[in-house]
Amino acid sequence: xxxxxxxxxxxxxxxxxxxxxxxxxxxxxxxxxxxxxxxxxxxxxxxxxxxxxxxxxxxxxxxxxxxxxxxxxxxxxxxxxxxxxxxxxxxxxxxxxxxxxxxxxxxxxxxxxxxxxxxxxxxxxxxxxxxxxxxxxxxxxxxxxxxxxxxxxxxxxxxxxxxxxxxxxxxxxxxxxxxxxxxxxxxxxxxxxxxxxxxxxxxxxxxxxxxxxxxxxxxxxxxxxxxxxxxxxxxxxxxxxxxxxxxxxxxxxxxxxxxxxxxxxxxxxxxxxxxxxxxxxxxxxxxxxxxxxxxxxxxxxxxxxxxxxxxxxxxxxxxxxxxxxxxxxxxxxxxxxxxxxxxxxxxxxxxxxxxxxxxxxxxxxxxxxxxxxxxxxxxxxxxxxxxxxxxxxxxxxxxxxxxxxxxxxxxxxxxxxxxxxxxxxxxxxxxxxxxxxxxxxxxxxxxxxxxxxxxxxxxxxxxxxxxxxxxxxxxxxxxxxxxxxxxxxxxxxx
Amino acid sequence: xxxxxxxxxxxxxxxxxxxxxxxxxxxxxxxxxxxxxxxxxxxxxxxxxxxxxxxxxxxxxxxxxxxxxxxxxxxxxxxxxxxxxxxxxxxxxxxxxxxxxxxxxxxxxxxxxxxxxxxxxxxxxxxxxxxxxxxxxxxxxxxxxxxxxxx
Amino acid sequence: xxxxxxxxxxxxxxxxxxxxxxxxxxxxxxxxxxxxxxxxxxxxxxxxxxxxxxxxxxxxxxxxxxxxxxxxxxxxxxxxxxxxxxxxxxxxxxxxxxxxxxxxxxxxxxxxxxxxxxxxxxxxxxxxxxxxxxxxxxxxxxxxxxxxxxxxxxxxxxxxxxxxxxxxxxxxxxxxxxxxxxxxxxxxxxxxxxxxxxxxxxxxxxxxxxxxxxxxxxxxxxxxxxxxxxxxxxxxxxxxxxxxxxxxxxxxxxxxxxxxxxxxxxxxxxxxxxxxxxxxxxxxxxxxxxxxxxxxxxxxxxxxxxxxxxxxxxx
Numbered sequence: 001x002x003x004x005x006x007x008x009x010x011x012x013x014x015x016x017x018x019x020x021x022x023x024x025x026x027x028x029x030x031x032x033x034x035x036x037x038x039x040x041x042x043x044x045x046x047x048x049x050x051x052x053x054x055x056x057x058x059x060x061x062x063x064x065x066x067x068x069x070x071x072x073x074x075x076x077x078x079x080x081x082x083x084x085x086x087x088x089x090x091x092x093x094x095x096x097x098x099x100x101x102x103x104x105x106x107x108x109x110x111x112x113x114x115x116x117x118x119x120x121x122x123x124x125x126x127x128x129x130x131x132x133x134x135x136x137x138x139x140x141x142x143x144x145x146x147x148x149x150x151x152x153x154x155x156x157x158x159x160x161x162x163x164x165x166x167x168x169x170x171x172x173x174x175x176x177x178x179x180x181x182x183x184x185x186x187x188x189x190x191x192x193x194x195x196x197x198x199x200x201x202x203x204x205x206x207x208x209x210x211x212x213x214x215x216x217x218x219x220x221x222x223x224x225x226x227x228x229x230x231x232x233x234x235x236x237x238x239x240x241x242x243x244x245x246x247x248x249x250x251x252x253x254x255x256x257x258x259x260x261x262x263x264x265x266x267x268x269x270x271x272x273x274x275x276x277x278x279x280x281x282x283x284x285x286x287x288x289x290x291x292x293x294x295x296x297x298x299x300x301x302x303x304x305x306x307x308x309x310x311x312x313x314x315x316x317x318x319x320x321x322x323x324x325x326x327x328x329x330x331x332x333x334x335x336x337x338x339x340x341x342x343x344x345x346x347x348x349x350x351x352x353x354x355x356x357x358x359x360x361x362x363x364x365x366x367x368x369x370x371x372x373x374x375x376x377x378x379x380x381x382x383x384x385x386x387x388x389x390x391x392x393x394x395x396x397x398x399x400x401x402x403x404x405x406x407x408x409x410x411x412x413x414x415x416x417x418x419x420x421x422x423x424x425x426x427x428x429x430x431x432x433x434x435x436x437x438x439x440x441x442x443x444x445x446x447x448x449x450x451x452x453x454x455x456x457x458x459x460x461x462x463x464x465x466x467x468x469x470x471x472x473x474x475x476x477x478x479x480x481x482x483x484x485x486x487x488x489x490x491x492x493x494x
Numbered sequence: 495x496x497x498x499x500x501x502x503x504x505x506x507x508x509x510x511x512x513x514x515x516x517x518x519x520x521x522x523x524x525x526x527x528x529x530x531x532x533x534x535x536x537x538x539x540x541x542x543x544x545x546x547x548x549x550x551x552x553x554x555x556x557x558x559x560x561x562x563x564x565x566x567x568x569x570x571x572x573x574x575x576x577x578x579x580x581x582x583x584x585x586x587x588x589x590x591x592x593x594x595x596x597x598x599x600x601x602x603x604x605x606x607x608x609x610x611x612x613x614x615x616x617x618x619x620x621x622x623x624x625x626x627x628x629x630x631x632x633x634x635x636x637x638x639x640x641x642x643x644x645x
Numbered sequence: 646x647x648x649x650x651x652x653x654x655x656x657x658x659x660x661x662x663x664x665x666x667x668x669x670x671x672x673x674x675x676x677x678x679x680x681x682x683x684x685x686x687x688x689x690x691x692x693x694x695x696x697x698x699x700x701x702x703x704x705x706x707x708x709x710x711x712x713x714x715x716x717x718x719x720x721x722x723x724x725x726x727x728x729x730x731x732x733x734x735x736x737x738x739x740x741x742x743x744x745x746x747x748x749x750x751x752x753x754x755x756x757x758x759x760x761x762x763x764x765x766x767x768x769x770x771x772x773x774x775x776x777x778x779x780x781x782x783x784x785x786x787x788x789x790x791x792x793x794x795x796x797x798x799x800x801x802x803x804x805x806x807x808x809x810x811x812x813x814x815x816x817x818x819x820x821x822x823x824x825x826x827x828x829x830x831x832x833x834x835x836x837x838x839x840x841x842x843x844x845x846x847x848x849x850x851x852x853x854x855x856x857x858x859x860x861x862x863x864x865x866x867x868x869x870x871x872x873x874x875x876x877x878x879x880x881x882x883x884x885x886x887x888x889x890x891x892x893x894x895x896x897x898x899x900x901x902x903x904x905x906x907x908x909x910x911x912x913x914x915x916x917x918x919x920x921x922x923x924x925x926x927x928x929x930x931x932x933x934x935x936x937x938x939x940x941x942x943x944x945x946x947x948x949x950x951x952x953x954x955x956x957x958x959x960x
Binding site: 080162164165167168171172174175178182184185187189190192213214216217218219220221222384385386387389390391393394395397398401402407410411414417418421422423424425426427428440444448 | 503507508511512514515518519522525526529530532533536537540541543544547548550551554561563564565566567568570571573574575577578579581582585586590594597598600601602603604605606607613616620624628636637
Binding site: 043046136137138139140141142180181183184185186187188195196198199200314318319320321324327328331334335337339340341343404405406445449452453455 | 680681683686687690691707708709710711712713715716719720745746748749791792794799800801820821822823824825828829831832833835836838839851852854855857923926927960
């Protein structure tokens with residue numbers, strides 16, 4: 001505990017504060033621009049960190065990471081385009097709320113919830129890292145299989161209005177996720193002889209195509225879509241009473257975000273969607289979800305920020321990055337001569353604990369910048385849709401190219417955009433595509449790894465306590481809604 | 495959601511999309527048929543599922559008349575996608591920013607923007623800003639630009 | 646108008662004139678076939694400032710990850726042979742990828758310039774494993790065929806090949822469980838979900854120093870300076886040698902004068918004490934091989950892998 005406090009003075013040094021402020025501001029802007037992600041911003045920044053002192057470069061990266069998660073909510077709310085992949089679920093309620101003239105309120109909910117998520121996550125990193133690491137270590141292939149199934153089952157049920165289309169969308173996502181080398185046998189699947197596909201599809205490219213292209217196209221329709229823009233800026237902001245109603249949501253989503261962050265391989269995009277679906281499931285009155293329920297925004301934004309600091313728990317403790325951003329941070333640390341792992345805490349405690357404080361402090365910086373800048377961000381609404389649309393597409397193209405230095409990815413973005421436009425017009429939902437692309441391959445490879453480890457014995461899939469709990473959770477998710485329905489029917493008839 | 499609704503998608507278009515989804519499933523089945531059973535099981539199931547669900551969706555579509563959508567109407571959507579394709583193609587030759595100089599005004603015209611001088615100024619301003627951000631702030635190699643040059 | 650056009654053409658032409666004598670006169674891109682923050686990337690970024698110093702020109706690291714290294718190596722192979730695109734050559738992927746699949750490059754598309762660092766593959770077990778030595782593990786596997794699960798960093802990696810040929814050499818049956826890279830494999834190992842894992846020594850040692858895993862043996866030719874008490878597999882009587890190596894290469898067709906100039910610069914990087922201390926921190930051995938030796942080394946490895954594949958393909 002005292003060790004943790006020891007990092008505070010370093011985190012509060014002038015250089016560190018300036019780095020955090022610059023990083024947070026940069027993160028919000030990068031996050032707010034569709035096509036540019038935190039991963040991209042940090043990858044582009046990486047070469048410069050070589051010459052910086054560790055806490056300056058880490059502070060900057062902490063700011064970018066936290067800031068971008070909130071920044072992603074801005075276009076999600078104002079334009080129905082998630083600025084980062086993690087903000088997909090923020091569009092569900094954020095955009096309808098903004099359309100009903102409460103954009104300012106929606107942005108405030110997103111901001112405060114993002115900060116709440118970051119704070120929960122940073123506290124988990126500071127106080128709970130050792131128990132969370134031993135918890136994460138109990139997850140082997142078998143347990144990951146159940147996690148993937150749980151995620152897919154839990155979210156598919158959200159789409160009960162048109163189950164066939166929701167499930168088809170999830171399968172399309174899985175098919176996209178399968179493209180490339182089969183991890184277990186090394187065979188190439190769905191590559192069709194295109195060498196650039198043999199490495200698989202980058203999820204960020206898929207997301208940009210799915211979520212930026214169709215809304216940009218709809219901006220081309222005069223006096224509709226984003227229309228009536230000036231009025232959306234007005235409206236009351238958030239009040240203290242509103243905050244009280246969101247505390248429960250934050251706790252729920254915060255825990256989901258931390259758990260997703262601790263498990264290597266998932267990430268903020270999953271945290272946001274899962275947080276949203278669990279919030280909707282937990283709500284006593286879920287009828288407002290999808291129509292502008294502030295709890296929907298709060299759940300998505302809190303969960304995607306709560307994933308942040310938590311994803312560093314396995315990175316710092318084991319040297320295993322929780323997601324792509326954590327992998328970049330780990331690279332930045334290695335370049336600085338800091339080898340992640342338990343020894344890091346004893347050898348470079350000042351840096352590790354200082355960094356934890358930075359993750360916490362940037363949450364407050366984000367809050368300050370967000371409130372100060374909300375108006376400025378909303379100015380983007382003043383640009384006519386006809387001009388904003390090509391601007392978004394240009395930035396998406398450049399961002400997609402910059403992430404991989406590969407023109408094929410830009411073409412793929414166009415392909416996915418076309419696909420999304422056609423599918424969405426016919427009523428296929430987009431979110432399950434993303435979920436399928438992330439969780440489908442995880443489910444398959446962990447199932448096959450599990451079969452290898454248990455030597456083909458299915459009983460091995462329910463042999464550890466964690467796997468039994470997860471299997472029960474999946475069963476509950478599948479059986480509770482029909483059960484509840486049955487219960488109501490019976491009570492009515494009795 | 496009703497205030498977001500603008501256009502209506504007809505039955506033929508929806509049936510066509512369901513058919514294309516089913517076709518995608520068939521292609522997946524065909525592509526994975528040559529793989530070892532270990533690798534082919536999962537994608538095979540995905541392909542079959544796509545065919546099954548698109549048939550269910552098609553039956554549902556046949557029972558309904560039309561459905562609303564929040565997406566752009568076909569005219570704007572198709573022209574927009576074609577323009578985006580042309581833009582991506584031209585970036586290989588002329589660079590992302592140089593190509594944006596024609597792409598921005600062209601798409602804005604499709605979107606109904608008519609103030610020409612304002613359009614030119616906005617495009618130039620945007621390109622300059624993007625140039626500053628991407629070329630000078632990020633040391634990242636991009637395809638060579640026809641104008642503005644390499645960094 | 647004509648004047649402007651001529652000036653414009655002249656400008657264009659200026660950019661394309663190959664100036665061998667004065668190479669390098671503009672920034673050089675260094676292609677890394679793996680993502681930012683990974684082991685190869687860290688090596689590249691360790692080399693970058695030292696190479697900049699030696700060449701007196703900016704060096705930009707360009708990550709081209711994908712397909713287990715195929716995308717990046719192909720990008721280097723297809724880059725213009727003007728000396729302004731160099732790349733990290735990863736062995737064995739650069740040699741094994743074209744053997745195992747119809748890849749978009751061949752090993753002959755490169756000019757190997759110098760070998761810089763290497764990291765042998767190694768067999769590790771969780772700290773609470775009953776196996777104290779490699780002999781324990783092999784004896785158990787002999788009696789219980791298939792019961793020992795060995796996680797690796799993926800199909801076709803040096804760790805997979807090491808496992809595969811160790812099993813052949815010892816006449817045992819190991820169950821191979823591929824993971825998506827070193828991180829997931831190491832987590833599964835520490836968590837005890839697999840009986841053993843093949844990881845590069847540099848990837849296993851940080852966890853070994855913390856007492857989370859035990860390294861039983863490594864696949865290098867000599868004991869490592871970082872872990873002198875870890876025996877080599879060869880010293881235990883199994884003729885398997887498997888190392889991951891990182892050198893620097895150029896696309897074929899580059900002017901020999903440029904190759905020589907680059908080789909000189911890399912030599913000074915390899916002699917820089919900063920390079921050695923950084924690699925010691927990263928647990929990677931510096932093993933500098935000048936151009937002729939590196940090329941001979943690559944050639945002999947290529948023959949070896951081809952022979953291994955023809956005898957018993959690993960995937």
